[in-house]
Amino acid sequence: MKPAPVKHRFFTPGVIILAVLALNGLIFLAVRFISGLGAVTNLDNNTPWGLWIGVDVAAGVALAAGGFTSAALGHVIHREHYHAIVRPALLTALLGYTFVAFAVCVDIGRFYYIWHPLIMWNGNSALFEVGICVMIYMTVLYIEFLPIVTEKFMGKVNLPGFLETFNEPADKLLRMLNSGLSKTMFIFIIAGVVLSTLHQSSLGTLMVIAGQKMHPLWQTPVLPLLFLLSAIAVGFPMIIFESLIASRSFKMKPEMKILSRLGSMVAPILGVYLAVKIGDMFISDDFKYILKFDVPAWMFMAETGLIIIAFVLFLSKETTRSPGRLFLASSLVIAGVLLNRINNFIVAYKPLYDPVAYFPSFGEISVTVGCIALLVLIYRAVVIYFPVISHK
Amino acid sequence: MKNLNRRDFLKTAALGAAAATLGTKSAKASEKLLSEDRLGVLVDTSVCVGCRHCEWACRLAHNMPSPALDYYSNPTVLKEFRRPDKTALTVVNEFENDKNPNLPIHVKIQCMHCDHPACVSACIVGALTKNEDGSVVWDDGKCIGCRYCMVACQFQIPTYDYDVSIDPHIRKCDFCTERRKEGQLPACVNICPNEALVFGKRSEILRIAKNRTKRKPDIYINHIYGESEIGGTSWVYIAGKDFNELKMPPLGKNPAPGISEAIQHGIFAYFVPPVTLYALLGTIMWVTKRRNESADKDKHDHHSDSHDHHSDSGRDPYRTSGHNTYRDSGHNTYRDSGLSTDKDTKGDNL
Numbered sequence: 001m002k003p004a005p006v007k008h009r010f011f012t013p014g015v016i017i018l019a020v021l022a023l024n025g026l027i028f029l030a031v032r033f034i035s036g037l038g039a040v041t042n043l044d045n046n047t048p049w050g051l052w053i054g055v056d057v058a059a060g061v062a063l064a065a066g067g068f069t070s071a072a073l074g075h076v077i078h079r080e081h082y083h084a085i086v087r088p089a090l091l092t093a094l095l096g097y098t099f100v101a102f103a104v105c106v107d108i109g110r111f112y113y114i115w116h117p118l119i120m121w122n123g124n125s126a127l128f129e130v131g132i133c134v135m136i137y138m139t140v141l142y143i144e145f146l147p148i149v150t151e152k153f154m155g156k157v158n159l160p161g162f163l164e165t166f167n168e169p170a171d172k173l174l175r176m177l178n179s180g181l182s183k184t185m186f187i188f189i190i191a192g193v194v195l196s197t198l199h200q201s202s203l204g205t206l207m208v209i210a211g212q213k214m215h216p217l218w219q220t221p222v223l224p225l226l227f228l229l230s231a232i233a234v235g236f237p238m239i240i241f242e243s244l245i246a247s248r249s250f251k252m253k254p255e256m257k258i259l260s261r262l263g264s265m266v267a268p269i270l271g272v273y274l275a276v277k278i279g280d281m282f283i284s285d286d287f288k289y290i291l292k293f294d295v296p297a298w299m300f301m302a303e304t305g306l307i308i309i310a311f312v313l314f315l316s317k318e319t320t321r322s323p324g325r326l327f328l329a330s331s332l333v334i335a336g337v338l339l340n341r342i343n344n345f346i347v348a349y350k351p352l353y354d355p356v357a358y359f360p361s362f363g364e365i366s367v368t369v370g371c372i373a374l375l376v377l378i379y380r381a382v383v384i385y386f387p388v389i390s391h392k
Numbered sequence: 393m394k395n396l397n398r399r400d401f402l403k404t405a406a407l408g409a410a411a412a413t414l415g416t417k418s419a420k421a422s423e424k425l426l427s428e429d430r431l432g433v434l435v436d437t438s439v440c441v442g443c444r445h446c447e448w449a450c451r452l453a454h455n456m457p458s459p460a461l462d463y464y465s466n467p468t469v470l471k472e473f474r475r476p477d478k479t480a481l482t483v484v485n486e487f488e489n490d491k492n493p494n495l496p497i498h499v500k501i502q503c504m505h506c507d508h509p510a511c512v513s514a515c516i517v518g519a520l521t522k523n524e525d526g527s528v529v530w531d532d533g534k535c536i537g538c539r540y541c542m543v544a545c546q547f548q549i550p551t552y553d554y555d556v557s558i559d560p561h562i563r564k565c566d567f568c569t570e571r572r573k574e575g576q577l578p579a580c581v582n583i584c585p586n587e588a589l590v591f592g593k594r595s596e597i598l599r600i601a602k603n604r605t606k607r608k609p610d611i612y613i614n615h616i617y618g619e620s621e622i623g624g625t626s627w628v629y630i631a632g633k634d635f636n637e638l639k640m641p642p643l644g645k646n647p648a649p650g651i652s653e654a655i656q657h658g659i660f661a662y663f664v665p666p667v668t669l670y671a672l673l674g675t676i677m678w679v680t681k682r683r684n685e686s687a688d689k690d691k692h693d694h695h696s697d698s699h700d701h702h703s704d705s706g707r708d709p710y711r712t713s714g715h716n717t718y719r720d721s722g723h724n725t726y727r728d729s730g731l732s733t734d735k736d737t738k739g740d741n742l
């Protein structure tokens with residue numbers, strides 16, 4: 001069993017639906033770049049950050065955490081039987097972070113100054129740290145993906161016409177690149193894990209500075225730890241989720257042996273996360289805010305409830321053995337973490353003066369949905385072309 | 393003499409280097425910036441009559457479009473609560489006066505020019521700066537438009553141009569830095585016909601504020617808003633009514649960026665935690681790799697190369713599958729040199 005391109009046709013009815021969604025998003029994107037943020041979004045001076053930061057950036061980074069958790073498991077702790085999942089997880093992280101970077105470009109007002117943080121530093125800013133780490137990590141992810149590209153073309157370089165004479169040098173170059181990469185890859189793999197722990201937690205620091213504009217149910221100095229733990233917790237469920245969907249879509253047998261092993265590791269991580277989250281509530285005496293039963297209270301209960309149910313499900317061996325239950329439990333974790341990021345960045349943010357509460361516009365939702373659709377399509381194209389997924 | 397100077401110089405240089413490496417650099421820097429002579433403005437809400445001439449003068453001073461001065465006497469504008477936006481860096485709002493209903497309270501709002509500004513701490517590229525004179529200003533050449541300063545500001549002051557795609561600005565009161573360079577007063581202070589705005593050293597205007605509130609307790613409540621709010625602000629207010637009812641946010645004494653910067657510096661702390669984590673992971677990687685290699689060698693000795701993938705029942709699952717997948721996919725990463733990889737791949741095509 002080794003990674004190989006998936007033999008499946010690209011177009012299916014589902015793919016066409018995704019393409020339509022992507023196109024719809026692109027139309028609104030065009031409007032945003034022509035007429036400014038106000039033309040497409042419901043953002044204003046009271047609510048400067050909305051759906052694009054909450055979902056596309058914050059949730060995007062969290063859900064791409066499978067890349068570093070699997071790299072840690074497969075390469076750092078050297079559980080080689082997990083290698084089958086390292087590549088798909090790497091691809092998800094790579095595409096996920098590319099999507100995040102793109103979303104940042106869309107959301108920041110002066111997108112043409114996106115490179116400024118590279119030379120203009122502010123070490124006090126949590127956003128600066130997130131920005132720099134994400135930029136470096138994305139580069140690392142592309143480097144980690146390179147061997148998959150060299151593997152695809154090595155020995156098969158076949159340039160057309162007069163370029164034929166370059167076939168041999170090109171192949172030599174690829175081989176040199178590949179061997180160089182193999183020898184140094186460990187540097188990048190460890191760097192990737194370190195960079196991930198840094199920016200995953202700093203994403204939590206982001207909202208700390210909002211002070212009392214953050215609802216007390218979410219505002220806590222342990223936010224960075226909670227963000228890191230939830231990112232680690234959602235890593236494996238995300239891999240399971242994708243793997244099961246991919247095998248379904250490409251009509252392959254699910255990798256249950258690996259997936260149930262991964263599944264059995266989720267419960268302990270979720271347990272730690274819940275312990276810190278609920279323990280912090282006792283310390284800061286936040287239960288009174290839940291008893292208000294207003295929108296933030298319900299949203300808080302929803303995100304915590306999802307994680308608790310998933311935790312209970314993952315505790316049982318039954319769950320990890322059956323693809324259906326594993327899929328359900330993983331989906332619950334993903335939904336819980338997604339909701340947590342939405343809550344932190346959108347629901348919890350209460351501006352001081354705000355006549356109309358923020359709700360994302362149709363345009364904002366279209367862009368987010370469109371980008372996700374595009375992401376799925378690119379993933380599909382890549383696994384059909386490159387050796388990513390292991391199958392028999 | 394010369395020698396001594398040189399030695400002194402060396403000593404200072406060494407001390408400086410030590411301070412730079414050991415001390416908390418940023419804390420030092422911001423403390424240094426907080427000059428004793430920094431400036432401020434006292435807003436006396438009981439003197440302000442709501443003529444809104446300051447709004448007019450502010451627009452004029454910043455080349456912003458403005459209706460004629462006559463328009464500003466239109467009293468209906470004061471009926472709705474307004475906030476600064478791209479058309480106005482400062483606005484005046486009207487509130488009821490319980491003590492004397494005929495004399496409503498007017499509150500001018502603008503950037504507070506905090507002593508420990510959250511916006512400056514937050515800005516991703518350092519486009520916002522706290523100057524030695526107390527002002528907090530925005531740098532057009534750096535800003536990337538991320539709007540994190542707006543998220544951070546506890547007074548919800550910075551505004552953004554949502555209606556343009558190219559060259560949107562973050563806008564807020566700049567304490568009339570340009571005018572003051574030319575020796576002029578801030579435009580709003582300059583025009584105020586009632587001297588509701590007192591410009592001067594922050595220490596001086598605080599003294600005046602204390603004097604007024606102490607001398608006339610029937611007019612003023614005993615609270616100078618901005619004296620200690622989030623670590624102090626350059627603009628301070630006195631009023632005859634609780635500041636909450638004047639829609640000034642209730643804030644504690646701690647600087648807004650405090651916790652966030654402490655966490656931030658804790659995580660980084662001169663790169664010690666990240667580098668330690670890197671070293672730790674590297675060690676784990678090396679140890680587990682060697683352990684696996686020796687386990688692998690063991691297996692070769694005992695069952696001379698068995699390729700049975702599915703016979704792990706009853707055997708240690710880690711070692712069995714570990715061995716096989718290690719050979720099958722492990723080599724694509726950092727394990728083997730490129731050439732042998734290729735051959736292996738072809739030969740192993742299961």
Ligand code: SF4
Nearest residue numbers: 450482565568578580
């Ligand atoms: S100091 Fe200058 S910029 Fe600030 S409110 Fe007054 S006139 Fe406007």
Ligand code: SF4
Nearest residue numbers: 503504506509511545
């Ligand atoms: S009031 Fe807001 S914008 Fe002004 S200095 Fe303070 S934090 Fe910055």
Ligand code: SF4
Nearest residue numbers: 515535536538539541
């Ligand atoms: S919008 Fe501009 S000034 Fe505000 S934090 Fe971002 S880069 Fe800094």
